[in-house]
Amino acid sequence: MTKKKIGRVTEQERDEIQTLFERRNGLNELAMILTADKPELYERLVKDMGESTTRFQEWWDRMGSKYQWESAPDGHWEIDFKNCTIYLVVPQ
Amino acid sequence: MIKYLIIPLSDNAVSFCHYNARKGSSATIETETLRKALIWAMKENLSVQFLYPSEGVGKNIELIINTIDHTDIVPADCRDNNRLKGADIVVFNTWDGIETFGFRPDQSYIIRTTTEILINHRDGIQALLKKVNRLNIVVTDVPNFNPELHNGYQEFLESLIPTIVEEYSSGHMVQLNLLTDRIMLTGMNNCNAGNESLTLAPDGNFYTCPAFYFDGFPAVGTTEQGPDIKNPQLYRLSHAPICRICDAYQCKRCVWHNQQLTFEVNTPGKQQCVMAHIERNASRKLLEALRKAMPGFMSETIIQEIKYLDPFDNIKI
Amino acid sequence: MDSIIKDLDTTWQDGESKNITFIVTKDCQLACKYCYLVGKNEKERMTWEVAKAAVDYILAHEEDFQEPSVVWDFIGGEPFLEIDLIDRICDYIKTETFRLNHHWFDSYRFSFSTNGINYDSEKVQRFITKNHSHISVGITIDGTKRKHDLNRIWKGDGPEKGSYDAVVKNIPLWLSQFPEGSTKVTISSADIPYIRESVLHLYSLGIKEVNINVVFEDVWNDGDDKLFEEQLTLLADDIIEHGLYKNYACSFFSEAIGKPLDAQLDNQNWCGAGKMLSIDAAGNFYPCTRFAGYSLRNKRPIIIGNITDGIDSNKLRPFLTLDRTTQSPQKCIDCEIASGCAWCQGENYDAAKTDTIFQRSTAICKMHYARVRANNYYWNKLFRKEELEANKPTQSVNPI
Numbered sequence: 001m002t003k004k005k006i007g008r009v010t011e012q013e014r015d016e017i018q019t020l021f022e023r024r025n026g027l028n029e030l031a032m033i034l035t036a037d038k039p040e041l042y043e044r045l046v047k048d049m050g051e052s053t054t055r056f057q058e059w060w061d062r063m064g065s066k067y068q069w070e071s072a073p074d075g076h077w078e079i080d081f082k083n084c085t086i087y088l089v090v091p092q
Numbered sequence: 093m094i095k096y097l098i099i100p101l102s103d104n105a106v107s108f109c110h111y112n113a114r115k116g117s118s119a120t121i122e123t124e125t126l127r128k129a130l131i132w133a134m135k136e137n138l139s140v141q142f143l144y145p146s147e148g149v150g151k152n153i154e155l156i157i158n159t160i161d162h163t164d165i166v167p168a169d170c171r172d173n174n175r176l177k178g179a180d181i182v183v184f185n186t187w188d189g190i191e192t193f194g195f196r197p198d199q200s201y202i203i204r205t206t207t208e209i210l211i212n213h214r215d216g217i218q219a220l221l222k223k224v225n226r227l228n229i230v231v232t233d234v235p236n237f238n239p240e241l242h243n244g245y246q247e248f249l250e251s252l253i254p255t256i257v258e259e260y261s262s263g264h265m266v267q268l269n270l271l272t273d274r275i276m277l278t279g280m281n282n283c284n285a286g287n288e289s290l291t292l293a294p295d296g297n298f299y300t301c302p303a304f305y306f307d308g309f310p311a312v313g314t315t316e317q318g319p320d321i322k323n324p325q326l327y328r329l330s331h332a333p334i335c336r337i338c339d340a341y342q343c344k345r346c347v348w349h350n351q352q353l354t355f356e357v358n359t360p361g362k363q364q365c366v367m368a369h370i371e372r373n374a375s376r377k378l379l380e381a382l383r384k385a386m387p388g389f390m391s392e393t394i395i396q397e398i399k400y401l402d403p404f405d406n407i408k409i
Numbered sequence: 410m411d412s413i414i415k416d417l418d419t420t421w422q423d424g425e426s427k428n429i430t431f432i433v434t435k436d437c438q439l440a441c442k443y444c445y446l447v448g449k450n451e452k453e454r455m456t457w458e459v460a461k462a463a464v465d466y467i468l469a470h471e472e473d474f475q476e477p478s479v480v481w482d483f484i485g486g487e488p489f490l491e492i493d494l495i496d497r498i499c500d501y502i503k504t505e506t507f508r509l510n511h512h513w514f515d516s517y518r519f520s521f522s523t524n525g526i527n528y529d530s531e532k533v534q535r536f537i538t539k540n541h542s543h544i545s546v547g548i549t550i551d552g553t554k555r556k557h558d559l560n561r562i563w564k565g566d567g568p569e570k571g572s573y574d575a576v577v578k579n580i581p582l583w584l585s586q587f588p589e590g591s592t593k594v595t596i597s598s599a600d601i602p603y604i605r606e607s608v609l610h611l612y613s614l615g616i617k618e619v620n621i622n623v624v625f626e627d628v629w630n631d632g633d634d635k636l637f638e639e640q641l642t643l644l645a646d647d648i649i650e651h652g653l654y655k656n657y658a659c660s661f662f663s664e665a666i667g668k669p670l671d672a673q674l675d676n677q678n679w680c681g682a683g684k685m686l687s688i689d690a691a692g693n694f695y696p697c698t699r700f701a702g703y704s705l706r707n708k709r710p711i712i713i714g715n716i717t718d719g720i721d722s723n724k725l726r727p728f729l730t731l732d733r734t735t736q737s738p739q740k741c742i743d744c745e746i747a748s749g750c751a752w753c754q755g756e757n758y759d760a761a762k763t764d765t766i767f768q769r770s771t772a773i774c775k776m777h778y779a780r781v782r783a784n785n786y787y788w789n790k791l792f793r794k795e796e797l798e799a800n801k802p803t804q805s806v807n808p809i
Binding site: 023038 | 539
């Protein structure tokens with residue numbers, strides 16, 4: 001796997017994706033314990049997971065388009081929340 | 093530096109402040125203890141204030157008291173008429189008898205009362221302001237000063253303004269601690285227990301103030317060893333983070349209330365701050381009213397309009 | 410040029426998060442000699458009812474807890490002794506914050522300081538898997554076997570027995586799950602000769618961040634400061650000569666310490682007591698765990714409320730207005746090397762002449778001086794090394 005620094009985002013943009021990232025993780029871990037015996041909550045969770053995933057992808061699409069980051073076949077982008085740096089990660 | 097020594101002569105000696113004297117005990121200070129304490133007070137250049145019980149004190153105590161220049165604080169229901177006549181400060185613990193009491197211009201008066209009862213005695217206070225030169229009102233339930241009482245207290249204070257203006261206009265410069273002190277002061281003038289004053293209790297020990305004795309706190313010294321206040325800096329304004337940025341100069345800054353409400357002698361509870369700021373703001377209105385009636389009245393004094401009632405809100409870290 | 414010196418990782422959402430601590434048990438398998446918890450016992454275990462009521466109170470008062478993030482902290486004694494309860498509390502927190510649309514659902518962590526003994530148990534491991542992206546775990550290992558076993562001994566009668574072997578076996582598993590995991594090392598008088606070897610040993614185990622501090626209590630003997638300085642100087646030599654500073658960090662060495670502090674501009678309190686909230690088995694609230702009865706040697710606990718009546722905001726006022734200079738003696742205000750000299754509000758309270766949090770304990774004064782001297786040596790030596798290496802001619806340069 002290679003990891004190459006390809007750009008940065010603003011702190012505000014970082015905060016946006018970090019919140020989405022945190023929410024997605026929270027929802028995933030909640031999904032492990034929330035059972036169908038709480039149908040209302042369960043339905044809300046499923047809906048929220050779908051929406052969060054969409055908003056998550058939209059952020060990457062929007063940023064990719066704004067900053068024109070380098071990409072690679074089979075590669076993916078990663079963000080370091082500490083310093084707002086974007087990496088291109090390519091499996092070898 | 094300690095300047096005043098307060099001596100409640102017995103366990104049921106009148107309270108002149110927020111605390112209540114001990115119920116069910118009339119233990120009196122021992123004559124030898126009192127004698128030693130007064131010698132010490134003279135050597136330390138202290139002004140002494142005696143607090144008397146309703147039944148007065150015995151001859152032996154009287155003789156010792158008269159060996160030193162002092163201030164007598166006496167309950168209004170004192171059965172010793174001479175003592176009452178000679179009092180510098182007379183304390184009312186109830187409203188009974190106030191209307192018929194023979195007020196004199198050379199005496200100061202203290203009324204101890206709860207907030208609600210005070211608010212309901214607006215007319216009585218207005219009448220009193222015409223009869224006395226100095227009146228201190230001491231609210232005895234500060235910890236219960238909840239938001240429901242704020243408006244009532246403010247309205248009560250503001251209702252006294254016309255009377256005070258009328259008195260001043262006619263040349264009677266009556267003093268009411270809750271309203272006129274803030275106008276006259278240029279800096280904090282608080283109780284200063286532990287810093288400027290100290291108490292010798294009937295048990296022969298020193299306490300920060302009578303409230304600490306009656307509330308069961310440990311002594312801060314004995315007549316044998318002298319007073320030894322630990323962490324004395326905490327009784328000074330410089331070491332009170334909320335009070336040192338405050339301009340409610342008339343506030344008692346009661347260290348006993350501080351201890352009760354926040355566990356720290358240098359930190360006031362919200363109730364004390366809000367009450368003092370309602371008084372401060374009413375004082376500001378009084379100053380405006382006095383200036384209208386008497387143009388140029390205390391023209392150097394400025395009390396700013398402020399948006400808060402608790403300075404804590406300005407310094408939360 | 411980017412720095413090649415590894416920094417200490419800052420705490421997650423530092424300054425932005427509320428720290429809420431559940432004292433789930435006052436029991437522990439160990440009886441560490443330096444432990445400040447003087448009232449440990451096997452009886453005071455938090456019940457589910459108390460824990461649930463605490464969570465309910467906190468989540469129902471969102472207006473009083475406006476920090477953007479939260480760290481739900483679980484301590485003991487040894488918290489993992491109560492893994493069933495913790496698991497239930499965490500599930501409840503997740504479900505309730507989601508159900509209530511509480512802002513903390515989007516920003517929370519579950520944090521644990523453990524002695525590591527039952528880290529590999531099935532229940533603990535299942536819990537970690539279930540909550541992995543929201544967990545922070547620190548295992549306390551004090552260094553080499555002899556240093557660790559000097560203080561961290563098993564509870565019980567009979568001859569003293571150290572706990573090193575029971576802990577070190579779990580370090581690889583822990584680091585595989587939390588590669589950035591850091592450890593906390595506590596130094597008291599008897600530990601000083603082993604500081605250097607212990608930090609190096611922890612690095613060799615793969616722990617990249619060693620948070621180490623001297624105890625705040627007044628336990629220091631004559632000469633301890635000299636020995637301490639000597640140990641840190643030797644450690645500095647090792648870290649620099651072997652280039653360990655590139656990948657490992659030790660909290661004893663920091664560029665920020667040892668400078669004078671301005672009485673106005675640098676007047677903030679060091680400690681976060683009062684901004685945190687601790688809950689014990691009885692359902693009482695404390696400004697920090699150190700103010701609970703089992704942490705105090707000489708003073709009564711400072712209780713700021715409970716799960717039934719809520720928080721008494723008056724009791725928080727001293728904590729929230731406390732600044733550095735008001736609690737410090739003049740020697741600290743005038744100190745030329747004041748920065749980085751820490752204090753613990755609870756220890757200040759416990760050691761104070763009166764029942765106050767406004768009297769700073771200065772028991773570590775001479776140890777701070779020693780640390781600053783060694784720290785100066787470390788940075789002077791390290792910067793000189795970097796400078797020399799940066800100027801070293803390379804073979805590709807052609808001599809004229």
